[in-house]
Amino acid sequence: MQVVEAWQRFVQGLLGVLALVGAGAMARYYAPPETAGLEQQVHQLSRQVEDLKRQEAFSSVAVDDARESVGYIYGIYRVSGDPGTPPIHARVSGTGFIVAPGLIATNRHVAEPWYGDREAAVALRHGATPVLEKLEAYFPGSPFPVVLETIVLAKHGDLAVLRMEPTAFTDKLRPLSLAPAPPRVGEAISVLAYPMGVTGMVAKSPAAVYERLSSHQDDPGTAGELAALSLIRPSATFGHIGDVSADKLIYDAPTARGGSGGPVLNIRGQVVGINAAYIEGFSGGTLGIAASNLLPLIEKATHITSVTPVKSR
Numbered sequence: 001m002q003v004v005e006a007w008q009r010f011v012q013g014l015l016g017v018l019a020l021v022g023a024g025a026m027a028r029y030y031a032p033p034e035t036a037g038l039e040q041q042v043h044q045l046s047r048q049v050e051d052l053k054r055q056e057a058f059s060s061v062a063v064d065d066a067r068e069s070v071g072y073i074y075g076i077y078r079v080s081g082d083p084g085t086p087p088i089h090a091r092v093s094g095t096g097f098i099v100a101p102g103l104i105a106t107n108r109h110v111a112e113p114w115y116g117d118r119e120a121a122v123a124l125r126h127g128a129t130p131v132l133e134k135l136e137a138y139f140p141g142s143p144f145p146v147v148l149e150t151i152v153l154a155k156h157g158d159l160a161v162l163r164m165e166p167t168a169f170t171d172k173l174r175p176l177s178l179a180p181a182p183p184r185v186g187e188a189i190s191v192l193a194y195p196m197g198v199t200g201m202v203a204k205s206p207a208a209v210y211e212r213l214s215s216h217q218d219d220p221g222t223a224g225e226l227a228a229l230s231l232i233r234p235s236a237t238f239g240h241i242g243d244v245s246a247d248k249l250i251y252d253a254p255t256a257r258g259g260s261g262g263p264v265l266n267i268r269g270q271v272v273g274i275n276a277a278y279i280e281g282f283s284g285g286t287l288g289i290a291a292s293n294l295l296p297l298i299e300k301a302t303h304i305t306s307v308t309p310v311k312s313r
Helices: 002-030 036-069 118-125 197-203 207-213 220-228 291-307
Strands: 070-080 088-100 103-106 129-138 146-153 160-164 188-193 235-245 248-251 263-265 271-278 286-290
Touching: 036 070, 036 088, 036 188, 036 263, 070 118, 070 197, 070 220, 088 118, 088 188, 088 197, 088 271, 088 291, 103 291, 129 220, 146 291, 160 291, 188 271, 197 207, 197 220, 207 220, 248 271, 271 291, 286 291
Parallel strands: none
Antiparallel strands: 070 088, 070 129, 088 103, 103 160, 129 146, 146 160, 188 235, 188 263, 235 248, 248 286, 263 271, 271 286
């Protein structure tokens, strides 16, 4: 009997252990999944969203701060040939931005308007002489134009650095910093410029000003009136880098005539390119020049300025 009772107790104990093991297995199988991993993923996504919000806010602040350093450039030039040949007389408008104390960068075809002009090229081949009669810039916050002098032109490429006539106002203009590395495809960018020149600024002016100036020509007089009313301000357009090819950038931030020479900014407000042209009929075909191409021009212009400083009038 003792053997039977011992065996019964052993079997009962074994069944109890098996029951506990089974219960544990069932509990693990039917229990809800652990939430720690899910909570961690939600936390990471929330942090990424907050980072994007901070980047967007920082980007808007950086773009707004950069506007003060972006000027509207206006010029008048002529190309004169033989006495019997009527001269080419035209105006040019564009954009430029401060790159160093007293220096402003833009496109070569803004600083030297006959550059790339087919009609002017024909006249020049026949001995005509180009003359830049006026080149000046209007900046936000100032009612007066700043006289510009071209001192460095890119030998290969559509870039130029100009020297500004020093004034108390120009001494306060903040240079925009160049990005240390080229942008990546897909990177968000913004372009600050004066698309359509005076016409574009008049179009976005208050109704009373628009009614008075809409019939005026795109000339220094109209630009002066806008400046006096503190209506000289660049427009910001936004997009993404579509491609990076050698020294060229392709992006979808829209632009128009007058936007040439505007800075292309990354989300940190650094200049990654210089707005140069656009492809008709292709919304993603705005072309810029990589900012790294400006470095040797700025160095040369800085040296020239230090050797031959310009005097205030």
